[in-house]
Amino acid sequence: AQTVTQSQPEMSVQEAETVTLSCTYDTSESDYYLFWYKQPPSRQMILVIRQEAYKQQNATENRFSVNFQKAAKSFSLKISDSQLGDAAMYFCAYRSATITSGSRLTFGEGTQLTVNP
Amino acid sequence: DGGITQSPKYLFRKEGQNVTLSCEQNLNHDAMYWYRQDPGQGLRLIYYSQIVNDFQKGDIAEGYSVSREKKESFPLTVTSAQKNPTAFYLCASTLSARYGYTFGSGTRLTVV
Numbered sequence: 001a002q003t004v005t006q007s008q009p010e011m012s013v014q015e016a017e018t019v020t021l022s023c024t025y026d027t028s029e030s031d032y033y034l035f036w037y038k039q040p041p042s043r044q045m046i047l048v049i050r051q052e053a054y055k056q057q058n059a060t061e062n063r064f065s066v067n068f069q070k071a072a073k074s075f076s077l078k079i080s081d082s083q084l085g086d087a088a089m090y091f092c093a094y095r096s097a098t099i100t101s102g103s104r105l106t107f108g109e110g111t112q113l114t115v116n117p
Numbered sequence: 118d119g120g121i122t123q124s125p126k127y128l129f130r131k132e133g134q135n136v137t138l139s140c141e142q143n144l145n146h147d148a149m150y151w152y153r154q155d156p157g158q159g160l161r162l163i164y165y166s167q168i169v170n171d172f173q174k175g176d177i178a179e180g181y182s183v184s185r186e187k188k189e190s191f192p193l194t195v196t197s198a199q200k201n202p203t204a205f206y207l208c209a210s211t212l213s214a215r216y217g218y219t220f221g222s223g224t225r226l227t228v229v
Binding site: 006044045047050052097104105110 | 159165167209215223
């Protein structure tokens, strides 16, 4: 079974600075998808960014980018120019590309990000 | 607008009672999921359904039951057999494996 590990329960960053959240995963598959989700205090889960394992290029979405290292099974999230609205719990998630997996997402335990003014 | 609606937002249950959490989507997604979230933990999969009239157990299915009679609806029943039901419950749906989930806004269940 796949597992996802987020080794940083809490992180903090100064407004306008850059922060990197770490994620590692364990899988024997070669084709899969990786995601970062944000959960603000409202508890609504919001998709931040996704990466397809067969793509070498790292995904970017405005101030959010990832560093995907397939051989190392690492998938870190970089937030540039941090804003107060970025404060939230961030979850890393893995999904197999095989149809028998049921498209289920496996989540890490989350990293609580605090943004200091 | 398309989305997922979970109701109620807050639910209180007496010990020994069954309660049902509602999840409805109008996104025309085939697959639907129920997750449980506890403080300090990630989301854990309870049940999922890839098609109408079919569903599979997730990692923590004991004490829960589901049905999928309509594509739009995937209700979750928390039975009296669930020993520690107090948690935040999230419903989600997806079109296919390559896309992320769309989540509902969640139901907070408390045993009183």
